[in-house]
Each structure stands twice: as structure tokens, then as C-alpha cells.
Amino acid sequence: MKIFLQDKRTERYFSQGDQWAEFSTDALDFPNYDKAVEFALRHGLSGVQVVLKFPDHPYRICLPFRRGVAASQAA
Numbered sequence: 259m260k261i262f263l264q265d266k267r268t269e270r271y272f273s274q275g276d277q278w279a280e281f282s283t284d285a286l287d288f289p290n291y292d293k294a295v296e297f298a299l300r301h302g303l304s305g306v307q308v309v310l311k312f313p314d315h316p317y318r319i320c321l322p323f324r325r326g327v328a329a330s331q332a333a
Contacts, residue, residue: 261288262309263298264320272303282311295323 262285263272270278271285279285288294294308310319 260311260313261291261294262286262311263288263294263303263306264309266305266307266322271309272306282309291321298323299325 260282262282264270265272265278268278270280271282273279273285288297288308291308291310297303298306304325308321308323310321312318
């Protein structure tokens, strides 16, 4: 499973620095959900969601989260 941050409006994936990629293959893969949420909150990223992608399945799971909710409570 791969874990990404995605801009909900543009559907682009966070890559690095302030760059966003069109494809998940160019995106930063986080080690787990909590790390992705912590990163987004620490860097002031708004309008993003965590996306889970599975290698052998054509679907993805999008997990929105709210600012002010601890990462472990948002799951």
C-alpha cells in the first residue's frame, strides 16, 4: 500500500517542497497515515486528503481529515 497527500481541488499529489505532481508515481509516499497527516498539519497544507493506493487494485481510498483533530483520532 502507498500513502499520499492529495489536493482535493486539483487532485494533484504532493511531491516535495511546494511541488505537486499529476501522477501518484511522482508523489511522496508516506510511511503511514499518521505521518502524512502530521506532515500536512506541520506544513500548513489545507484542502488536502490522505489517499491510500493498493498495487493490485484499480481503486483508491480517500481519507479527509480536519485541522485541530489529532492524527491518531482522525483515523
